[in-house]
Structures are given as structure tokens and as C-alpha cells.
Amino acid sequence: MNFHSHQNQLVATAVGASVATACLISAYSAYSRRERRKQLTEEISRSLSTHKSSLDVNSYTSNTSTPPTTYQSDEFSGKYDEELIREQLARNYAFFGDDGMDKVRRGKVVVVGxxxxxxxxxxxxxxxxISRIRLVDFDYVTLSSLNxxxxxxxxxxxTPKVRxxxxxxxxxxxxxxxxxxxxIWRKEEGGDLLEGADWVIDAxxxxxxxxxxxxxxxxxxIKSTRIQISDISSTIYDPLARSVRRxxxxxxxxxGIPVVYSTEVPGDVKLLPLPEEEFQKGAVKELGVFDDFRVRILPVLGPLPSIFGLYVATYILCELAGKPILNPLPIKNRKKLYERLLRDxxxxxxxxxxxxxNKLPxxxxxxxxxxxxxxxxxxVIPPHNVPSRPVLVRWDIVKPLTVDNCVVMEFGEAEKHYKESGSREDPLKRPEDIWSCEVKHVVNRRAEELRREREWVM
Structure with missing residues (x-):
């Protein structure tokens, strides 16, 4: 490249300016996040100072004869007596036996989140x-964490949650x-935080x-698990598991990934769609997590996360002890059904x-x-019953067979659909003329969901 050329000099100047601008934007974003975290910490401190506990040392007057309790340090050095350890874990030894508990005590677990x-x-x-555990989380305890x-x-x-x-x-x-x-765990340097782990808990x-x-x-x-336990491929009904699976x-x-998830069908209490007041508060993307900062929170019923956490702990302990829970209640397990649907x-x-x-797309x-x-x-046809003999059907025969142009019908509905649709060269009716515009809207809505999902995933 000729750097004496005026055009090349302009290009080099433009590239340098772009790099400098990107660095400035990145630095400003990092500074902004630090400032927002600092402001949050100061607000929390002010709130706590306003609502001091009656047991706060500052609440004691000169007339108080009993000073506030001083707690002993939690630090412990030296070897802990093995007899005391076995006494503390006596019920676990009774459950898993000596060999099982030896495996549990030698296991190392990393909790991410x-x-x-x-x-x-x-x-x-x-x-x-468990005698060796690593805790990984960038987040700090807030008042809303206490529930x-x-x-x-x-x-x-x-203070940091891990502390x-x-x-x-x-x-x-x-x-x-x-x-x-x-x-925060990042895939670029993820191996450092997971080094030596027997199990990783994704929370x-x-x-x-x-x-x-x-x-x-x-x-x-590395074994990982995330109030049902099954393989990731067998999850059903749980929206988070569905998104992760896709x-x-x-x-x-x-x-190949065991998952703790819920098969409960959503009821009246839902996170989505968001109420209008959430939109009025500002950008709804702030309800998610930034790289190292959380701006806003979603509602959560306090006991529910603990149920999932306890389920995860139970599963890992049984695995480490060599007494695994044999994949309880695989909900779907429909491999033969998928093979039949594809063949049909x-x-x-x-x-x-x-x-x-020879092969479908x-x-x-x-x-x-x-x-x-x-x-x-x-x-897909109202009233959207569970078909006794399900069939996959190309919805619009004029268009190519794709994931978003393929729907589920009962066998009889599929026969009617193909008969009245005609052929690709000589189509007789449009699918909405066979069924209704209502069904067409359902198909279009689900196709749009798929397209958004693909854009998000890719």
C-alpha cells in the first residue's frame, strides 16, 4: 500500500478516528455503569441509615449499661476434627454410606449465578x-434480593452476593x-472460572x-445442571427451557444437559406481557442484565427460586455419591413419534x-x-385439540417446505387440506379459503415468532 497517496492517508485517518471513537464510547459506557452502581450504593446506604435498627450500636445512649454484642470472627485455620465432621454429616452418611459421602466430600462444584x-x-x-465450592457472580445484594x-x-x-x-x-x-x-462468566475466558469443576450449576x-x-x-x-429433572431435549411447557433449547x-x-424446569402451565400471574406502567418507566430492555449491572427488576415470588436451587443440589449430591436419580418422568421422549411424522x-x-x-429440507x-x-x-385448526393421529402438513403448497410453512393437523384435517389445495402446478384453493382467515392469522403469528426467534438466536 502506498502511504504517500493522499487517498490512502485519508482512509488511514478515517480508520484511526473510528477506532478512537469506539474506544471513547466503550470507556464512557464503563464509566456510566460505574457511576450508576455508585449512585445505587449511596441510595441504599442513605435508606438504611434512615431506618436504623433499634439494635444499631449508635442507638445506645450513655445510660445503657449493656454494650452491643460483639460477634466472633468466622475465620478458621487448622485441621477440623474428622469425628466432628462425621457427626455433623451423620444423616448424610446414613443416606449415602461411606463410599458415597467420600465422593461427595471430594467433589468440587462451581455455582455461576x-x-x-x-x-x-x-x-x-x-x-x-461438599468441601470445595466456587461462587461466581458480579451482582450485589439489594433490598429487593431479600425476598x-x-x-x-x-x-x-x-455487598457482593458471593461474599x-x-x-x-x-x-x-x-x-x-x-x-x-x-x-461475570464470559465464554472468552470461561475456563479459568470452571477449572477443576466436577459439576457446574447454571443459575x-x-x-x-x-x-x-x-x-x-x-x-x-463438564457436567452442568440448570420442578422437573430431565434432559434438555425432553423439556416441555417451560418458556425459558424452550428458548435455551432452541x-x-x-x-x-x-x-446431554440435565435440566431443572417447571411443567406448570402459566396461570393468571405472568411476567409477560408487561403491564403498561413498565413501559412508562423507561426502556424495557433495562429489565434484563447488562454486563455488570442490573437497572430494573422483574417480579418474583420468593420461595420459587429456592425450590429450584434445592432440586439442583439434590440432583448433584446423588450424582456425586454414585446414587443417581434415574431421569425421572421424561415428559416427551417422543423420538419414535418424530420419526413417524418425518416419514409421513x-x-x-x-x-x-x-x-x-431422498431428504427433506x-x-x-x-x-x-x-x-x-x-x-x-x-x-392448528380450531379448537386446537391434541390430535390422536398427528400429521405435519405443508401449509401453503405454492411455497417451499420450510419450518415456518409447516403446521400440525389431525389426520382427517390433513387429508382435507391436501385434497382441496390441489397441486403446486394446479392449485385449487388457498389455505385460508379451506379453513378460515382466523387459522391463517394463527399460522402467520407463529411463523413470525419463529422468525424473531431465529434473528435473536443467530
């Missing part, structure tokens, strides 16, 4: 004999080794980071096109996506 789920999992793991966090108290507000968990764990178990990291509430962590654990053969599938991971669709496509087709994973996630195992 130390909020309402991760904190309870950490506490119960240590109470049950669900396992260890946080008012005095912990404004308040660490303090309690050392009060519970004198021999436990706690490695508390005020940090993150950011889906992008959650998927990156699970993909990393899957690729590096994104993992797009990255080549379709199974292949025959229908050959009949429709009049050509021999969709596979079994796509069949699972269409049947379970998009159409929830129900016919």
Missing part, C-alpha cells in the same frame, strides 16, 4: 458435605473451601450467557411434487421444534 437459585443450591451443597436469597440480610445490602454467601457457608462448615469470585438469568455456559460445559465434558440446538447441542411428511411431499425425494430436530414448541402438540 448466586441469586435466588444459586444461593440455595450452594447452602444445601455445603450443608450436605428470595438464601443468606442475604439487611446488613448485606450493597455474603461465603460468610454463611464458613459459619455452617468449618472445613469448607470457598472461592468467592465477584466476576444465570441472562439467556445469552446461560447458553454460552452450557455450550462450554457440553464441549468440555439456541443450543442452533449451536449443535441437542441433548416425506411421503406426502413426494405425492405432492410427483418426484422422488427439515430434520427430526425441526420436527420437534414445529410439533412441541411452535404448535404445543396441538392442531
Amino acid at each position: 448466586c441469586g435466588g437459585v444459586g444461593s440455595w443450591a450452594a447452602v444445601m451443597l455445603v450443608r450436605s458435605g 428470595r436469597h438464601a443468606t442475604a440480610t439487611l446488613t448485606d445490602v450493597g 455474603c454467601i461465603e460468610r454463611i457457608l464458613k459459619k455452617i462448615s468449618r472445613w469448607v473451601e470457598v472461592d468467592a469470585r465477584v466476576d 444465570i438469568d441472562n439467556i445469552t450467557t446461560k447458553v454460552d455456559l452450557l455450550k462450554y460445559c457440553h464441549d468440555h465434558k 439456541r443450543l440446538r442452533s449451536q449443535g447441542v441437542s441433548s 411428511l416425506l411421503h406426502r411431499e413426494m405425492k405432492l411434487t410427483g418426484e422422488t425425494i 427439515i430434520d427430526e430436530d425441526d420436527v420437534s421444534l414445529i410439533f412441541e414448541d411452535v404448535h404445543r402438540g396441538r392442531s
Whole structure:
């Protein structure tokens, strides 16, 4: 490249200016986040100082003869007596036996995300004999954390979540080794925080980071788990599990990750759609988590995260002790159904096109996506019953067969659909003329959901 050329000099100047601008923007964003965190901490401190406890040392007057209690240090050095350890864990030894408890005590667990789920999992793991545990979370305790966090108290507000968990764990178990990291897990340097782990607990509430962590654990053969327990491929009804499953599938991971999830169908109490007042408060994206800061919060019923955390702890303890819970109640387990649906669709496509087709443009994973996630195992035709003989159908025969142009019907409905649609070369009726505009709106809405999902995942 000729750097004496005027044009090349202009290009180099433009590139340099762009790099400098990007650096300034990044630095300003980091500064802004630090300032917002500082303001939040100051607001919390002011709030606490306004509502001091009657037991605060400053509330004692000169007439008070009894000074406030001074607590002993939680620090412990030296070897803890083995007899005392076995006495403390006596019920666990009775449950798992000596060999099982030896495995539990030698196990190392990393908890990524130390909020309402991760904190309870950490506490119960240590109470049950885990001797080495690493806690990873960038977040700080706020007043709103107190309705669900396992260890946080008012005095912990404004402190890192991992530190308040660490303090309690050392009060519970004198021999436990706690490695508390005020940090955020990133896939670029993820191996450092997961080094030596037998199990990793994913208790993150950011889906992008959650998927990156699970993909990393899957690729590096690290066991990870996230009030049902099953493989990620067998989850159903749970919206978070569905989103994670789709994104993992797009990255080549379709199974092999045990998951704690809920099969409860959403009732009247929902996080979505958001009420209008949430939009009036500002940008709704602030309800999510930034790299190292949370601006706004979503509602959560305090006991629920603890249930998930305790379930995770139980599963890992049984695995470490060599007495695993045998994948209880696999909800879907429909591999043969997917194979049949795909085979039937292949025959229908050959009949429709009049050509021999060796392979369809969709596979079994796509069949699972269409049947379970998009159409929830129900016919697209009102009243959307669960079909006794489900069939996958190309919705618009004029358009190519794709994931968003494929719907679920009952066998009889499919026969009617193909008969009245005609052929690609000589179509008789549009699908909305066969069924109704209402059905067309349902299909279009679900196709749009799929497109948004793809854009989000990719």
C-alpha cells in the first residue's frame, strides 16, 4: 500500500478516528455503569441509615449499661476434627454410606449465578458435605434480593452476593473451601472460572450467557445442571427451557444437559406481557442484565427460586455419591413419534411434487421444534385439540417446505387440506379459503415468532 497517496492517508485517518471513537464510547459506557452502581450504593446506604435498627450500636445512649454484642470472627485455620465432621454429616452418611459421602466430600462444584437459585443450591451443597465450592457472580445484594436469597440480610445490602454467601457457608462448615469470585462468566475466558469443576450449576438469568455456559460445559465434558429433572431435549411447557433449547440446538447441542424446569402451565400471574406502567418507566430492555449491572427488576415470588436451587443440589449430591436419580418422568421422549411424522411428511411431499425425494429440507430436530414448541402438540385448526393421529402438513403448497410453512393437523384435517389445495402446478384453493382467515392469522403469528426467534438466536 502506498502511504504517500493522499487517498490512502485519508482512509488511514478515517480508520484511526473510528477506532478512537469506539474506544471513547466503550470507556464512557464503563464509566456510566460505574457511576450508576455508585449512585445505587449511596441510595441504599442513605435508606438504611434512615431506618436504623433499634439494635444499631449508635442507638445506645450513655445510660445503657449493656454494650452491643460483639460477634466472633468466622475465620478458621487448622485441621477440623474428622469425628466432628462425621457427626455433623451423620444423616448424610446414613443416606449415602461411606463410599458415597467420600465422593461427595471430594467433589468440587462451581455455582455461576448466586441469586435466588444459586444461593440455595450452594447452602444445601455445603450443608450436605461438599468441601470445595466456587461462587461466581458480579451482582450485589439489594433490598429487593431479600425476598428470595438464601443468606442475604439487611446488613448485606450493597455487598457482593458471593461474599455474603461465603460468610454463611464458613459459619455452617468449618472445613469448607470457598472461592468467592465477584466476576461475570464470559465464554472468552470461561475456563479459568470452571477449572477443576466436577459439576457446574447454571443459575444465570441472562439467556445469552446461560447458553454460552452450557455450550462450554457440553464441549468440555463438564457436567452442568440448570420442578422437573430431565434432559434438555425432553423439556416441555417451560418458556425459558424452550428458548435455551432452541439456541443450543442452533449451536449443535441437542441433548446431554440435565435440566431443572417447571411443567406448570402459566396461570393468571405472568411476567409477560408487561403491564403498561413498565413501559412508562423507561426502556424495557433495562429489565434484563447488562454486563455488570442490573437497572430494573422483574417480579418474583420468593420461595420459587429456592425450590429450584434445592432440586439442583439434590440432583448433584446423588450424582456425586454414585446414587443417581434415574431421569425421572421424561415428559416427551417422543423420538419414535418424530420419526413417524418425518416419514409421513416425506411421503406426502413426494405425492405432492410427483418426484422422488431422498431428504427433506427439515430434520427430526425441526420436527420437534414445529410439533412441541411452535404448535404445543396441538392442531392448528380450531379448537386446537391434541390430535390422536398427528400429521405435519405443508401449509401453503405454492411455497417451499420450510419450518415456518409447516403446521400440525389431525389426520382427517390433513387429508382435507391436501385434497382441496390441489397441486403446486394446479392449485385449487388457498389455505385460508379451506379453513378460515382466523387459522391463517394463527399460522402467520407463529411463523413470525419463529422468525424473531431465529434473528435473536443467530
